[in-house]
Amino acid sequence: MNKTVAFVSLTAGLALTALVLGLPHMAPPHGATPVPTPRPATASNGSLTMTSRLSHPYITPGTSDLFVTVDITGVEVPGSKRTPVNLAVVIDRSGSMSGYKLQQAKQAARHLVGQLGPEDRLAIVHYGSDVKSLPSLPATPGNRERMLQYVEGIWDDGGTNIGAGLHTGRTHVAAARGGYTVNRIILLSDGQPTEGITDDAGLTQVVKDIRAEGITVSAIGVGTDFNEDLMQGFAEYGAGAYGFLEDAGQLATLFQKDLRQAATSVARGVELSFELPAGVRLGEVLGYRAHQAGNTVRVPLPDFSSGQVERVVARLTVEGTRPGSTVDVTGLKLAYSDLLKDAGVESAASLSAMVTERREEVLARQDKDATVYATRALSAKNLKLAAEALRDGRKEEAKGYVIQNQALFQEAGTVASPSAVAADLAEQQAVLQDYEQASDSESVGSAVKRTKARAMKSFGKIGSTY
Structure with a gap:
C-alpha cells in the first residue's frame, strides 16, 4: 500500500470515532442532575433472550448515525442438562501433522471418546490425500474400546483433502441423524487444502450443503499454516464454533468444550432480523453475514448452547424530524427452533429514538454500554485490516490500525468511563507488542491468527469463538 492510500485508510479509521460518539464530547452543566439512560428492550418467548439497545436513544433533527446492539443469550439449564449427540470428528493426518501435532490430535480424540455415553454416537474420520473412517457407532463400552483402538491406528500420510474429509463426516452423521436433535462435525486441520476441492468457494459450499441437512460444523485450526479465513467461514456457514490453537496440546480441552456446547x-436455526422503517437505512452489520431484501435485514447466527452469548452490532442512519417527536429506528425479530420446547419460537422488540434540539440531552442520554459495544465492533474492523497488513509485510501500517483503535477506546471512555474500556486498551497494547515481536514467518502467522480470533470476539462472536 502506498503512503497516500495508507493515509486515506488511517483517516477513515479515525472518522469512526465520530460515528461511535455521534457528537463532540461535552460535559453536562455543573451541578446538573444526571439523566438516566433509557432501559434496553428485552424479549424472550423461549430458550433465547434478546436484549437490544441504541447507542443514541436521543437524536437531533436531521441525519444521525447510530448503533443498534443486540445481545442473544441461551437460557441457563440447571445442571447443564445433557443432550445426546451424534458426532463425527474429522482429523487432518497429512504429513504436516507428523509427530507432536498428530499425537495430540489422537490424545484429544481418545479424550472425546471417554466423554461419551451409550446414548451418544461417534464416527472417527481421518484424511490426508485419501480418507479413512470408522463409521458412526453408539458409544457403548465395547464400541468405545473399538474407537480407542481405531484412533491408535491413525498415521500421518499424504496431502490435505479437507473436502473429502468433510464429505465422509457428513455421510456418517447423516446416517444416524433421524434419532438426534444435535448433529455435529468437528473438523481439525493444520494446513491448506492441497487435494480434492481446493478453492475456498467450493469448500464453503460443501459446508453450506452440510448445514442444509441440519448438521453443524465446528472448525479448529492448529499452528500457523492453515487458512483461518476459510476455517472461520466453515464455522460461520456451519453455525458452529471456530477455534485457533498454537499448541496442539490444548486440543483435548477444545474438543471437550465443543462437545459440551453441542450437548x-x-x-438451532437462529436468525435475527431488522425491520427498517421508512427513512432508516442500513449502514452495515459489523462482522456478520447479512442479507437485505427490501426493508428487512436478516442475520444468521450459530446454534446456541446453555448460557451462550452472542452480540450483533449494526450501524443505521436515521432521519430526525420535529423536536419532541419519536422516530422508529428498527423492529427486531429473533426466530429459532427451540430444542427445549421442541417448537419454533419468535421474539420481537422495537427501538425508537426521541428527537431533541438540545445537544446536551443527546449526550446525557447516550447509552454507555452500547457505545462500548459499538466501539469494540468498529475496532474489530481495524484488527482485520491490521492482520492483513502484517501478513503482507506492512508492519507499520498494521500498528497504525491498532493505534487507531486505542484512540477509539479512549474516546469511548469519555462517554462510558475509563474503567469501562481499560481491558480493551490493554488488549490493543498487547496486540502492538505482539506485532513488535513478530520477526519471522511463523511468529507473523501466529500474530495474524491471534488478531483475527480477537476480531471475531470483538465483533460479538463471543460464545462461538474458542
Missing part, C-alpha cells in the same frame, strides 16, 4: 444445545 447443552438449546436453539
Whole structure:
C-alpha cells in the first residue's frame, strides 16, 4: 500500500470515532442532575433472550448515525442438562501433522471418546490425500474400546483433502441423524487444502450443503499454516464454533468444550432480523453475514448452547424530524427452533429514538454500554485490516490500525468511563507488542491468527469463538 492510500485508510479509521460518539464530547452543566439512560428492550418467548439497545436513544433533527446492539443469550439449564449427540470428528493426518501435532490430535480424540455415553454416537474420520473412517457407532463400552483402538491406528500420510474429509463426516452423521436433535462435525486441520476441492468457494459450499441437512460444523485450526479465513467461514456457514490453537496440546480441552456446547444445545436455526422503517437505512452489520431484501435485514447466527452469548452490532442512519417527536429506528425479530420446547419460537422488540434540539440531552442520554459495544465492533474492523497488513509485510501500517483503535477506546471512555474500556486498551497494547515481536514467518502467522480470533470476539462472536 502506498503512503497516500495508507493515509486515506488511517483517516477513515479515525472518522469512526465520530460515528461511535455521534457528537463532540461535552460535559453536562455543573451541578446538573444526571439523566438516566433509557432501559434496553428485552424479549424472550423461549430458550433465547434478546436484549437490544441504541447507542443514541436521543437524536437531533436531521441525519444521525447510530448503533443498534443486540445481545442473544441461551437460557441457563440447571445442571447443564445433557443432550445426546451424534458426532463425527474429522482429523487432518497429512504429513504436516507428523509427530507432536498428530499425537495430540489422537490424545484429544481418545479424550472425546471417554466423554461419551451409550446414548451418544461417534464416527472417527481421518484424511490426508485419501480418507479413512470408522463409521458412526453408539458409544457403548465395547464400541468405545473399538474407537480407542481405531484412533491408535491413525498415521500421518499424504496431502490435505479437507473436502473429502468433510464429505465422509457428513455421510456418517447423516446416517444416524433421524434419532438426534444435535448433529455435529468437528473438523481439525493444520494446513491448506492441497487435494480434492481446493478453492475456498467450493469448500464453503460443501459446508453450506452440510448445514442444509441440519448438521453443524465446528472448525479448529492448529499452528500457523492453515487458512483461518476459510476455517472461520466453515464455522460461520456451519453455525458452529471456530477455534485457533498454537499448541496442539490444548486440543483435548477444545474438543471437550465443543462437545459440551453441542450437548447443552438449546436453539438451532437462529436468525435475527431488522425491520427498517421508512427513512432508516442500513449502514452495515459489523462482522456478520447479512442479507437485505427490501426493508428487512436478516442475520444468521450459530446454534446456541446453555448460557451462550452472542452480540450483533449494526450501524443505521436515521432521519430526525420535529423536536419532541419519536422516530422508529428498527423492529427486531429473533426466530429459532427451540430444542427445549421442541417448537419454533419468535421474539420481537422495537427501538425508537426521541428527537431533541438540545445537544446536551443527546449526550446525557447516550447509552454507555452500547457505545462500548459499538466501539469494540468498529475496532474489530481495524484488527482485520491490521492482520492483513502484517501478513503482507506492512508492519507499520498494521500498528497504525491498532493505534487507531486505542484512540477509539479512549474516546469511548469519555462517554462510558475509563474503567469501562481499560481491558480493551490493554488488549490493543498487547496486540502492538505482539506485532513488535513478530520477526519471522511463523511468529507473523501466529500474530495474524491471534488478531483475527480477537476480531471475531470483538465483533460479538463471543460464545462461538474458542
